[in-house]
Amino acid sequence: MNKPLTRPNTYRSGPDAAGKFGGFGGRYVAETLMPLILEVEQAYNAAKADPTFDAEWRRLLTHYVGRPSPLWYAERVTEHLRAEAAPGMGAKVYFKRDELNHTGAHKINAVLGQILLAKRMGKKRIIAETGAGQHGVATATACALFNLPCTVFMGATDVARQQPNVFRMKLLGAEVVAVESGAATLKDAMNEALRHWVANVEDTYYCIGTVAGPHPYPVMVRDFQSVIGSETRAQMIEAEGRLPDVLVAAIGGGSNAMGLFHPFLDDADVRMLGVEAGGHGVDTVTGHAASLTGGRPGVLHGNRTYLLQDEHGQILEGHSISAGLDYPGVGPEHAWLHELGRVEYVNATDDEALAAFQLCSRLEGIIPALEPAHALAHVIKVAPTLPESTLIVMNMCGRGDKDIFTVARLLGEEF
Amino acid sequence: MSATATESRPVAATGSRIAARFAALRAEGRGALIPFLEAYDPDRATSMEILRGMPGAGADLIEIGVPFTDPMADGPIIQLAGQRGLKAGATLGGTLEMVREFRAGDSETPVILMGYLNPVLSYGAERFVADAAAVGVDGLIVVDMPPEEAEVLAPHAQAAGLDIIRLVAPTTDAARLPVVLNASSGFVYYVAITGITGTRSADPEALEAAIPRIRAHTDLPICIGFGVRTPEQAGHAARVSDGAVVASALIETMSRTLDGEGRATPGTAQAMLDQVRALAAAVRGAR
Numbered sequence: 001m002n003k004p005l006t007r008p009n010t011y012r013s014g015p016d017a018a019g020k021f022g023g024f025g026g027r028y029v030a031e032t033l034m035p036l037i038l039e040v041e042q043a044y045n046a047a048k049a050d051p052t053f054d055a056e057w058r059r060l061l062t063h064y065v066g067r068p069s070p071l072w073y074a075e076r077v078t079e080h081l082r083a084e085a086a087p088g089m090g091a092k093v094y095f096k097r098d099e100l101n102h103t104g105a106h107k108i109n110a111v112l113g114q115i116l117l118a119k120r121m122g123k124k125r126i127i128a129e130t131g132a133g134q135h136g137v138a139t140a141t142a143c144a145l146f147n148l149p150c151t152v153f154m155g156a157t158d159v160a161r162q163q164p165n166v167f168r169m170k171l172l173g174a175e176v177v178a179v180e181s182g183a184a185t186l187k188d189a190m191n192e193a194l195r196h197w198v199a200n201v202e203d204t205y206y207c208i209g210t211v212a213g214p215h216p217y218p219v220m221v222r223d224f225q226s227v228i229g230s231e232t233r234a235q236m237i238e239a240e241g242r243l244p245d246v247l248v249a250a251i252g253g254g255s256n257a258m259g260l261f262h263p264f265l266d267d268a269d270v271r272m273l274g275v276e277a278g279g280h281g282v283d284t285v286t287g288h289a290a291s292l293t294g295g296r297p298g299v300l301h302g303n304r305t306y307l308l309q310d311e312h313g314q315i316l317e318g319h320s321i322s323a324g325l326d327y328p329g330v331g332p333e334h335a336w337l338h339e340l341g342r343v344e345y346v347n348a349t350d351d352e353a354l355a356a357f358q359l360c361s362r363l364e365g366i367i368p369a370l371e372p373a374h375a376l377a378h379v380i381k382v383a384p385t386l387p388e389s390t391l392i393v394m395n396m397c398g399r400g401d402k403d404i405f406t407v408a409r410l411l412g413e414e415f
Numbered sequence: 416m417s418a419t420a421t422e423s424r425p426v427a428a429t430g431s432r433i434a435a436r437f438a439a440l441r442a443e444g445r446g447a448l449i450p451f452l453e454a455y456d457p458d459r460a461t462s463m464e465i466l467r468g469m470p471g472a473g474a475d476l477i478e479i480g481v482p483f484t485d486p487m488a489d490g491p492i493i494q495l496a497g498q499r500g501l502k503a504g505a506t507l508g509g510t511l512e513m514v515r516e517f518r519a520g521d522s523e524t525p526v527i528l529m530g531y532l533n534p535v536l537s538y539g540a541e542r543f544v545a546d547a548a549a550v551g552v553d554g555l556i557v558v559d560m561p562p563e564e565a566e567v568l569a570p571h572a573q574a575a576g577l578d579i580i581r582l583v584a585p586t587t588d589a590a591r592l593p594v595v596l597n598a599s600s601g602f603v604y605y606v607a608i609t610g611i612t613g614t615r616s617a618d619p620e621a622l623e624a625a626i627p628r629i630r631a632h633t634d635l636p637i638c639i640g641f642g643v644r645t646p647e648q649a650g651h652a653a654r655v656s657d658g659a660v661v662a663s664a665l666i667e668t669m670s671r672t673l674d675g676e677g678r679a680t681p682g683t684a685q686a687m688l689d690q691v692r693a694l695a696a697a698v699r700g701a702r
Contacts, residue, residue, distance in 0.1 A: 028559045028561070030487060030584075031583060031584050031595060182494070191486075194487050195489075195490070199608075199611060201609055299532045307533070309537065312507065313534035314484045
């Protein structure tokens with residue numbers, strides 16, 4: 001199955017016209033869906049070429065989202081890790097603070113781009129899938145702003161464990177559909193959103209939350225999220241006079257990581273680490289959500305990528321403490337970068353993320369979402385092994401307000 | 416594709432069974448009834464009994480669904496059928512074994528497998544096509560493999576004489592239609608509704624307008640599915656096109672006979688086959 005991968009002259013030119021990154025990505029959808037995604041692709045290409053589209057998106061990012069998000073030198077985390085490191089060791093840790101965005105995560109960057117696209121296309125209503133609820137909240141927010149009806153599909157299991165975000169979406173005027181099919185989690189929510197889209201093609205736009213799905217979604221969401229990496233470049237040059245040495249980001253579908261990494265892919269000296277959800281440990285069968293570490297290539301949700309699946313090609317449920325990482329696939333560009341070795345994919349367990357969550361809260365006064373807590377858990381492992389002069393940027397892609405109930409329960413607190 | 420199976424022994428190029436059946440139906444002056452069953456739903460023995468009984472109940476071709484955890488184009492009825500099948504141990508290999516057993520008693524009724532790409536990739540596309548042809552499968556509908564992504568399977572299928580049957584949707588526009596039709600063989604499966612299986616009924620007038628539009632671009636037989644539920648609708652579909660595919664309505668009938676835990680009861684297979692008979696009567700009466 002795997003075509004031999006040749007090292008490209010640039011890592012930033014993908015995907016090809018067929019939506020492929022090497023052998024990954026593509027448009028594996030039913031014929032009923034094919035005309036729709038071709039229409040989205042055409043509309044996106046036209047929008048990209050229109051300076052007024054970019055100007056309107058950037059206006060929203062500046063005045064509605066609050067971009068650029070700060071690049072914060074996490075001095076207390078740095079000092080804490082140096083205290084345990086050998087003399088002269090302990091990298092300097094920065095946070096890219098996308099948790100300060102309106103709605104509390106990076107998701108809003110790509111949502112606003114897609115809602116502007118939907119308006120250009122003349123679509124009258126928006127649907128979205130959500131796992132933890134962050135993408136659903138971002139989509140509901142943008143739909144309130146643009147006065148568009150919004151329906152969010154969410155696995156019934158996730159509805160039960162993410163009640164605050166369900167209520168937020170409802171406050172914002174969105175309809176939340178609890179998906180009972182399959183295992184009733186994020187992958188089933190995505191199935192249901194795709195099914196609903198096919199049945200409502202004329203007036204509906206499907207706003208996908210990550211760098212996965214059929215072409216053009218992986219490239220489109222990446223392009224919008226790349227604002228994270230572009231800002232980081234400029235901010236690091238201003239702060240330190242040079243590029244960072246190491247980038248670290250959590251990977252579920254992989255949109256925050258792709259957004260941070262993409263502008264640096266051709267900077268050979270910048271090392272990149274994607275941190276998957278190790279759950280109870282990647283050696284367990286269905287106890288983790290590390291598709292790249294513990295999965296193999298296959299086709300789901302319109303793209304060929306690494307998937308958690310059994311020997312017969314049936315999709316397995318992922319597990320993570322973080323509902324936002326609990327997805328059995330990963331964006332196809334990550335699959336490609338993994339096989340090329342351009343990005344290193346590692347993982348952090350539930351327990352490591354939980355420890356990092358608490359550490360960050362106490363040392364920096366920042367309660368991180370459980371997703372970037374995975375990234376921080378890896379920073380905690382790797383920073384003490386690197387010289388003090390090393391510059392690390394970790395993407396603080398979301399805030400932890402949504403997770404406090406989950407964490408409280410795990411820590412034995414009752415409300 | 417022009418060979419006809421005049422004898423009862425299996426023909427070498429298995430894809431020709433489909434062409435032979437449509438040619439025979441054309442000579443009779445009627446369209447085909449293509450009932451659907453999900454492999455291993457609700458268990459292997461019952462689905463085998465249904466499969467074996469279908470030709471006698473009036474099935475002209477048979478479509479077997481291969482269970483998949485994430486059936487993106489299917490509505491709730493077939494989703495549940497797939498879940499029951501998986502729970503009963505369905506695999507792609509097990510489905511092929513069902514066809515092998517069926518072929519021991521029936522060498523003429525064309526069998527089409529309908530499923531999703533990932534189990535095929537996991538099995539190995541080339542090995543799957545070879546095994547499918549060997550057990551007597553005639554055609555494949557791989558829902559999430561549009562012509563643009565067919566390279567992985569289509570050349571092997573062609574070499575093995577397996578037809579790749581493609582869906583054409585109401586949203587498939589004039590520019591796209593030739594792309595889809597040129598990548599099709601066996602017959603063309605017209606999706607009668609914009610939506611997923613088993614959720615809406617087809618609009619008769621829309622069908623009467625849609626089929627000639629496709630007919631202008633292809634010589635292949637055209638069958639109508641998604642939204643064909645009643646004998647009347649099947650009769651109409653078989654009259655305006657070359658055949659009617661009925662899936663969710665049959666599964667719904669069958670599932671009503673299951674016990675509280677989704678297990679077969681003594682009347683399960685018969686209930687489904689009785690409905691096939693009623694559909695067949697309507698299709699045969701609709702000349």
